[in-house]
Amino acid sequence: MKTFKLAELILYPTNQDSVEGKEMQLTEGLIINKEEDNEWVVEAVLDKEDLAIVSKLSHDGNVVIAQVRITKPENRPALFLVQVQEVNDLEEEGNVIMRGNLRREDRNDLLMTIQRLRKEGKEEGEILLCGTGLAE
Template sequence: MKTFKLIKLNVLEGENKDIQKTTIPLIDGLIINREDEANTWLIEAYIEEQYKEYFETIMDKEEEIVLQAKITKSTNQPAMFLVKVIDSNDIGDNSNILFLGKILDHKKDQVENTLKELIEKGYHGEELLQAFKNQVEEAESTT
């Protein structure tokens, strides 16, 4: 198992282009790659009491939600997870929420989509390579 510090946590809700991102202020948090056959991750978020009811409602409905998490450093790219809330505990005046789920790998899809769009625009050979590099640099500068 590998353990990382959870730096930032967002909940993504909605469908298609109508996605709402809610930032959950963290007091502290950990994220653990369990390195098991199912490739599951455990996320532990220590949060203010006011958010506990929101997550307990999701847990009671056994809903899956999408979390966006920054790990280790605030400058790292966020990782996306499809998770279920598996437990909540009171710790003093605050709450500890446990999530279990899988990391979502969008990078491969993004690369394929970018290449497909550039090919459809007529790029090929060295032009395709240069246009792809430009798009990657542009995308990195906006995140």
């Protein structure tokens, strides 16, 4: 496993037509490459307002597009297709844990593909597990 500091996290809901993202106000965060099947774990400590947004995005286990920057804000962003696994209230702030896959597609192409797969009747877990075959 490889662990990196999370420098930026922007979440894009995939259950609506717009592609507007919400930048999360990170207190701290990690991103872990599990080095198996392209699986990554994103853990972030957020303020209460952003924690509420993540809770809403995670409702019904919807897949979310996460744009992250690793180590420092100047680094190029990477896109991940993630599903929220846990949201924890920690008094002054909160913690969120997401699991997903690194994606190579453009954000708009990725959103269109997810919407197409939903129309085909795919479940959220199936969409997340489509892995590198998602763009096919």
